[in-house]
Amino acid sequence: MVGADIGGTSTRVAVADTSGRVLARADGGPGSPVGVGLDRSAAEIRAVVDRALAIVAADGAAAEVRAYVLGMAGGSQAKDNPAFAAAITPDRIAASPWLVSDLAVAFCSATSAEEGYVLIGGTGAVAGRVVGADVVAWSDGMGWLLGDIGSGFWLGREAVRRTLLALQSGAALSPLNRAVVAAAGSADYTTLVSRCYAERPTALGRFAPLVSAHVADSPEAPAIVAEAASALAATLLALAVEPGLPIVLGGSLLAGPTPIAAGVRERLAELSNPVLPAGPGALGACWLGLRSIGVASREVHDRLASRR
Structure with missing residues (x-):
């Protein structure tokens, strides 16, 4: 099996045999067609797949590749595209590429169950109900402008916004505020605003880790975490989760x-559903x-997920 997880920041490929033993892994740069376009996406995917297969060949394995599955965010423009399919498929792979949702591969990384739910909190935020390889219902995932509440972008924006409010009012800066200022390279209100607007909007996500890092020493950080956890849990629960x-x-x-994962788990604790962390997509x-x-x-x- 060749499996790939194609995202806006990285391309990750794994090769496994039919017993679930992982034979090779390889990583590369951004591969989502939404972010880099179809041609660059195909080139990056093909390069990383070639590297993974080269590792397998170097170890003396020359078995047939029986399935080639790619989990991809925003893959609709690549799906059912013969030119894209050909470009991402090395000669060694006779199987046709099968493009599925990144939500499906995230779900399947954690469980062998054929049906359940997945909640993703990264740069964006989205939840889905997975049946087989299909996402049959979803919640949020509307992007930074219209949704993604509780996401990394949202956290970073909140950290910067609250820092700007402190600068506006002349209040003493908290450790979180000072960390934002240091990361942005300026404590001047106007300059900080200008620098944030000069970048692509989702770049605000780079400030997100500062919120978790300052939960213990900045009064606004726990409030941001709590709001994010509540929003993410609500995104999942909007799917009317079956017990x-x-x-x-x-x-x-x-x-x-x-801290946000702990907050989400706390809000889901009354459910009878097992809550599992995702593994590599x-x-x-x-x-x-x-x-x-x-x-x-x-x-x-279990063997594939390295639990046995």
Whole structure:
């Protein structure tokens, strides 16, 4: 199986055998067609896939690639595009590329279940109900201008906005405010505003980690975290979550032990659903490939996810 997770900041590829053993991994730069266009997307994907397959070949494995699955955000312009499919497929791969949602591969990275929910908190914020390889319902994911409440962009914007309010009023700057000023390179109100507007809007996400870093020493940071956690939990719960189905938390804000992940888990604690952290999306793509050829045992998924 060749599985890929294609995003706006990175391209990650994994190769696994039918027992769930991971044979190779390779990473590259941005690969989402939305961010870099179809031609650059195809070139980056092909380059990273070639590197992963070269690792497998160097180890002496020359087996047939039986499935080629790519999880991709905003992949609609690439789907069912014969030229794109040809450009991303090395000669060694006879299987046709199968493009699925990045939400589906995030869900499958954490569980062998065929149905459940996934909540992603990264630069953006979105939740979806996954059935098989399809996202049959979703919530938020409307982008920085119209939604993505509680996302990395939203957190970064809040950190900067509250710093600007402190500068406007002449109040003493909190440690979070001072960290924002240091990261932006200016404590001057007008200059800080100008520098933020000079960048692409989603670049405000770079200030997001400062919020978690200053939860213990800045009064506004816990308030921002609490608001983000409530918003993210509400995004998921808007899907009318059915009891018992797994919920997978993914993205930089939720997959690890962050204050926001803890807040979301606290707000979901009354549900009967198991809440799981997402793993590498490329492995979730490999799992979809395995299922497509009839391999669906939990033992294989556990091995693929390195739990056994």
